[in-house]
Amino acid sequence: MFRIGQEEINAVANAINERVLFKTNGDIYKRTEDKMNEVFGSQYSIVMTSGHAALEAALVAAGVGPGDEVIVPAYTYIATAMAVICAGAIPVICDINETLTLDPAAFEAKITKHTKAVMPVHIQGFPCKMDEICEIAKKHNIVVIEDACQADGAKFKGKRLGTWGDAGAYSFNFFKIITAGEGGGLVTDNRMIFENANIYHDASAIAYFGNQMDNYTATSFCGKEYRTNAISCAILLEQFNKLDSIIADLKKNQMAMREKLAPYCTFAPSNDLEGDLGTTIAIAFETEEAARKFAKYEGVNCGLPIDTGKHVYTNWSCIMEKKGALNPLMDPFKFEANKDIVPNYTKDMCQKSLDILAKNVYVSVNPDWTEEELNARAEILIAGLKA
Numbered sequence: 001m002f003r004i005g006q007e008e009i010n011a012v013a014n015a016i017n018e019r020v021l022f023k024t025n026g027d028i029y030k031r032t033e034d035k036m037n038e039v040f041g042s043q044y045s046i047v048m049t050s051g052h053a054a055l056e057a058a059l060v061a062a063g064v065g066p067g068d069e070v071i072v073p074a075y076t077y078i079a080t081a082m083a084v085i086c087a088g089a090i091p092v093i094c095d096i097n098e099t100l101t102l103d104p105a106a107f108e109a110k111i112t113k114h115t116k117a118v119m120p121v122h123i124q125g126f127p128c129k130m131d132e133i134c135e136i137a138k139k140h141n142i143v144v145i146e147d148a149c150q151a152d153g154a155k156f157k158g159k160r161l162g163t164w165g166d167a168g169a170y171s172f173n174f175f176k177i178i179t180a181g182e183g184g185g186l187v188t189d190n191r192m193i194f195e196n197a198n199i200y201h202d203a204s205a206i207a208y209f210g211n212q213m214d215n216y217t218a219t220s221f222c223g224k225e226y227r228t229n230a231i232s233c234a235i236l237l238e239q240f241n242k243l244d245s246i247i248a249d250l251k252k253n254q255m256a257m258r259e260k261l262a263p264y265c266t267f268a269p270s271n272d273l274e275g276d277l278g279t280t281i282a283i284a285f286e287t288e289e290a291a292r293k294f295a296k297y298e299g300v301n302c303g304l305p306i307d308t309g310k311h312v313y314t315n316w317s318c319i320m321e322k323k324g325a326l327n328p329l330m331d332p333f334k335f336e337a338n339k340d341i342v343p344n345y346t347k348d349m350c351q352k353s354l355d356i357l358a359k360n361v362y363v364s365v366n367p368d369w370t371e372e373e374l375n376a377r378a379e380i381l382i383a384g385l386k387a
């Protein structure tokens with residue numbers, strides 16, 4: 001969360017004063033989804049309660065289910081893998097490379113006759129190599145569901161992340177660069193995914209309120225209640241208006257900081273530095289010891305990605321321990337259809353990823369730094385790098 005204030009307060013007050021807080025009353029829901037299409041460059045969008053909801057709805061809508069393997073990177077928030085379980089499928093954990101994103105070669109090597117989808121994750125707003133990933137996926141007839149939950153507004157080769165694959169998901173929770181406190185969005189150009197995801201995320205209301213399913217080829221089925229409300233939409237509309245200026249200021253400060261640090265360190269390689277969101281600079285060290293020494297240097301106050309808890313597959317306890325549901329009969333790890341594809345998850349199964357995560361240190365960037373603040377921060381970081 002970076003810039004939220006009077007515009008959002010006014011928008012919420014207006015929404016409340018209009019007294020039309022439900023999806024089908026008033027037009028704010030439609031305006032929010034139209035704005036998402038405009039901002040991200042998608043044909044269809046659905047605003048939802050969370051990024052997880054958008055990932056789950058995208059997977060279900062694309063036809064992913066029991067009997068299917070879905071490839072996910074070893075380094076992503078646990079919600080990516082959990083969304084696969086919620087769709088009844090099985091996550092296959094795959095190595096990242098030095099860019100801290102899914103390694104296209106490792107992805108291709110993981111493909112089996114059961115692979116139905118891949119979920120490239122643009123972690124920290126670092127763009128995955130989407131052209132190569134999409135090409136491999138196309139060759140093997142695999143669906144691409146992009147997890148852009150940490151990359152609202154970032155790009156790869158000039159095209160917004162989330163719009164390269166068959167569907168993309170954003171999160172607007174409190175920790176993202178734009179926020180409604182909680183919230184999510186799904187984008188797609190695929191009509192079938194749109195219709196199925198719309199039904200799935202609003203399963204009871206969609207069939208009963210208004211004419212939401214007019215001109216649908218898809219027919220109603222039981223799903224979830226992941227629709228959001230006019231108050232969140234009001235906030236999001238203001239946040240979408242601010243997105244590009246937040247990114248522009250992040251990029252300005254990111255590039256200025258990189259320039260200052262460059263003589264003293266090596267940065268992690270990027271698949272597209274221009275498109276990278278700009279919230280984080282990853283510094284790559286030769287050893288974990290060197291990374292930790294820098295991170296701990298007085299005033300540096302930075303962290304290693306290996307220490308980011310549920311972002312590292314070894315800490316995905318419910319996945320690693322195969323606890324897919326409370327009721328065993330609803331647990332995809334125990335489904336008959338999945339019996340041949342449940343992997344043996346081990347702590348060292350993606351050792352290459354763990355080594356990379358232990359040798360990087362993240363420097364956060366703030367779009368609202370003044371020049372003096374940026375210089376002062378750079379001075380401390382440089383002292384830490386020189387020590």
Ligand SMILES: Cc1ncc(COP(=O)(O)O)c(C=O)c1O
Pocket residue numbers: 049050051052053076077079080121123147149150170171172173183184
């Ligand atoms: C990579 C990634 N995927 C999915 C999610 C889930 O988003 P939400 O918290 O909005 O459900 C997050 C949330 O932080 C995330 O970082």
